Amino acid sequence: MWFIGFGGAFAVIVLPAILGRRMLGMDAGVLRVMVAAVVGVSVSGTLIGPQLQVRGPLLFSLMVGVGLLTAMVCLVVLDLALPSGGMRPLGWIPSVRARLSRARRYSEIVAILGRHGLRPYLTGRARSADGTRHAHLARELRGALQAGGTTFVKLGQVMSTRRDLLPEAYVEELSHLQDQVPPAPWPAVEAILLESLGAPTDEVFSEFDREPLAAASVAQVHAAVLRDGTRVIVKVQRPGIREAVDRDLDIVARLARTLQVRADWGRSLGLTELAQGFAVALREELDFRVEARNMTAVSRAAEARRDDSVVFPVLCGELSDDRVLVMSRIDGTPLGQARPDSPEHGRKLAKTLLTALLDQIMYDGVFHADPHPGNILLLPDGSPALLDFGSVGRLDSGLRSAMAGLFLAVDRGDPVALCDALLEVTDRPEEVDEQRLQRALGQFSGRHLGHGSAPDVAMFTALFRLVAEFRLTVPPELAAVFRALATLEGTLQRVSDGFDILDASRSYAAARFARQLESDNIRGTARDEMMALLPVLRRLPRRLDRIGGALEEGRLGLNIRLLSDARDRRVIGELLSRVLLTFLGIFFGALGAQLLSIGGGPEVTPGLGLFGLIGYHLLVLSAALVLRTVYVLTRPLS
Numbered sequence: 001m002w003f004i005g006f007g008g009a010f011a012v013i014v015l016p017a018i019l020g021r022r023m024l025g026m027d028a029g030v031l032r033v034m035v036a037a038v039v040g041v042s043v044s045g046t047l048i049g050p051q052l053q054v055r056g057p058l059l060f061s062l063m064v065g066v067g068l069l070t071a072m073v074c075l076v077v078l079d080l081a082l083p084s085g086g087m088r089p090l091g092w093i094p095s096v097r098a099r100l101s102r103a104r105r106y107s108e109i110v111a112i113l114g115r116h117g118l119r120p121y122l123t124g125r126a127r128s129a130d131g132t133r134h135a136h137l138a139r140e141l142r143g144a145l146q147a148g149g150t151t152f153v154k155l156g157q158v159m160s161t162r163r164d165l166l167p168e169a170y171v172e173e174l175s176h177l178q179d180q181v182p183p184a185p186w187p188a189v190e191a192i193l194l195e196s197l198g199a200p201t202d203e204v205f206s207e208f209d210r211e212p213l214a215a216a217s218v219a220q221v222h223a224a225v226l227r228d229g230t231r232v233i234v235k236v237q238r239p240g241i242r243e244a245v246d247r248d249l250d251i252v253a254r255l256a257r258t259l260q261v262r263a264d265w266g267r268s269l270g271l272t273e274l275a276q277g278f279a280v281a282l283r284e285e286l287d288f289r290v291e292a293r294n295m296t297a298v299s300r301a302a303e304a305r306r307d308d309s310v311v312f313p314v315l316c317g318e319l320s321d322d323r324v325l326v327m328s329r330i331d332g333t334p335l336g337q338a339r340p341d342s343p344e345h346g347r348k349l350a351k352t353l354l355t356a357l358l359d360q361i362m363y364d365g366v367f368h369a370d371p372h373p374g375n376i377l378l379l380p381d382g383s384p385a386l387l388d389f390g391s392v393g394r395l396d397s398g399l400r401s402a403m404a405g406l407f408l409a410v411d412r413g414d415p416v417a418l419c420d421a422l423l424e425v426t427d428r429p430e431e432v433d434e435q436r437l438q439r440a441l442g443q444f445s446g447r448h449l450g451h452g453s454a455p456d457v458a459m460f461t462a463l464f465r466l467v468a469e470f471r472l473t474v475p476p477e478l479a480a481v482f483r484a485l486a487t488l489e490g491t492l493q494r495v496s497d498g499f500d501i502l503d504a505s506r507s508y509a510a511a512r513f514a515r516q517l518e519s520d521n522i523r524g525t526a527r528d529e530m531m532a533l534l535p536v537l538r539r540l541p542r543r544l545d546r547i548g549g550a551l552e553e554g555r556l557g558l559n560i561r562l563l564s565d566a567r568d569r570r571v572i573g574e575l576l577s578r579v580l581l582t583f584l585g586i587f588f589g590a591l592g593a594q595l596l597s598i599g600g601g602p603e604v605t606p607g608l609g610l611f612g613l614i615g616y617h618l619l620v621l622s623a624a625l626v627l628r629t630v631y632v633l634t635r636p637l638s
Contacts, residue, residue, distance in 0.1 A: 032078055036074040066620060068624060069623050101247060116143050116147075138173035138174070141174070142156065145177060148248075150181075150241065151244070151249060151252065153217065154217075157175075160175040181217050183211075192239060205224040206226065207225040208223075218237065234325070234326050235288065235324070237323040253279065255275075281391070287322050292325060294389040298366055302356075309352050309356055309383065311379060330387070335376040338378040349496070350499045354505070357488055365394060365400055366393070369391040369392055370390075371487055372490070393480035403425060405417070427474075440466055582629045585622050585625030585626040591618050595612065596611075
């Protein structure tokens with residue numbers, strides 16, 4: 001008889017938890033099920049066990065039901081407390097140190113925000129700011145980000161390019177953030193080089209300068225000479241930077257979620273999406289293989305256009321990996337320290353850099369997204385060279401064509417064309433008042449694009465304000481374009497004082513359209529379009545004949561298949577199942593309460609009638625269904 005007792009114990013302890021997991025639709029591990037089973041049997045045994053001994057075995061089913069309900073509640077609580085899915089024995093121990101480190105770092109960041117008077121903005125209780133207070137808050141925000149370290153400095157640098165989201169005071173203040181740190185100790189750098197190169201530096205290079213040429217928070221660069229005499233630059237990632245960035249990105253994501261929930265301005269800016277995009281970009285910057293691909297793509301695109309106005313470094317791919325990047329050395333002076341020989345040379349250099357960037361944007365679809373003075377060298381012959389391809393933007397052909405239309409609409413000052421171009425390059429909401437947008441753009445054109453008006457940065461700032469007012473979303477690819485142009489504007493002002501980047505961009509767009517209207521280009525475009533339309537034109541007469549015949553014979557019909565997509569059917573099915581479960585839970589609960597209130601019926605145990613026993617079972621079933629409904633409602637429709 002021992003196997004009967006074992007089977008009964010297994011059924012009483014484990015079966016309620018397994019049934020509870022199935023009823024909840026939860027993917028729970030074995031250990032989690034066992035914990036829920038023990039809790040369920042303990043509670044049901046405490047509540048129903050004594051009654052079972054007094055009133056007989058007919059209450060056994062009620063005991064199982066209470067155990068099932070308790071196990072379900074335990075599974076939900078465990079899922080909320082440990083949402084990783086699947087408890088592993090002692091699996092949490094390796095992450096304790098990382099959790100404690102993240103908690104300490106989080107408290108450090110909160111303390112920094114408190115020292116700079118920014119803590120009220122985490123709770124959404126801060127009062128609105130006027131112009132003077134905006135300037136003060138911008139200075140405090142800059143100081144807090146600078147004190148936060150690498151990740152937060154880079155976050156501020158990205159925020160300084162979002163004129164469509166931030167007031168001008170913040171853009172101006174955050175643009176002064178500097179990313180300069182002392183060099184990393186040589187033993188730690190040497191360990192990374194040894195691991196990446198597979199050999200000591202003395203074996204790979206004939207010369208290697210241990211003193212870095214420059215050091216930043218992500219990497220530092222060293223001068224070296226290969227065995228064949230080629231002079232190169234070795235870019236080495238700072239030791240421990242990945243772990244620090246991952247920890248800080250987690251904090252940035254948590255702060256973004258908090259602000260989006262608690263603060264109206266956080267919701268209006270879409271901070272969660274911005275934080276996710278920033279995290280992706282920064283993690284790509286930490287992978288030097290991405291930078292190597294970017295460098296190759298930009299240089300090859302320039303070669304395909306036969307453009308040698310800008311010099312690019314040559315990658316040494318066999319010596320590069322995700323943490324070390326080796327490239328040819330270009331001798332020159334950083335543009336921030338160089339001065340052109342004459343104003344004419346300065347204007348020519350500025351035009352060369354602007355044309356190179358616009359060609360990358362409009363023709364190549366891959367462009368240098370961070371052309372600040374430190375990333376541009378002035379060579380002895382006066383030509384520029386581009387460095388550091390960790391931040392590169394990419395545009396598809398459709399977005400490039402739409403951007404050209406936007407530049408042309410700005411050049412013509414046409415509010416109708418500007419409205420169409422703006423709606424084409426932005427992500428529009430479901431409903432947008434195009435007439436009101438067109439009137440607002442008409443006022444914008446009259447103020448900034450009329451005769452005698454000189455285009456300036458305020459023009460694009462006003463345009464971005466319109467974008468935010470009408471809830472149009474600038475795609476990340478387009479934001480990278482304006483970030484690059486805004487960065488290049490400051491760079492070109494150093495080269496040629498008074499250089500008008502917007503006026504030059506308008507002229508560039510007009511010249512590009514003029515080149516497209518040349519006879520050779522028109523013939524090529526027409527030929528490509530005809531080749532694409534030729535298969536459709538071949539099938540068109542046959543299809544028209546079929547439609548005409550069906551119409552003549554009265555057989556023409558329109559067949560519309562509702563819910564033909566399996567995903568739509570799945571969503572509708574899940575929604576109906578939720579509604580049905582909710583209805584059944586309410587129905588069983590009401591019926592059970594009614595049976596308990598009327599009592600009576602044949603006496604099944606001393607002091608308990610049949611109607612009462614059924615009522616208790618219905619209440620347990622109702623609670624289980626309601627718990628299932630509440631749990632499912634916290635999960636999105638698939």
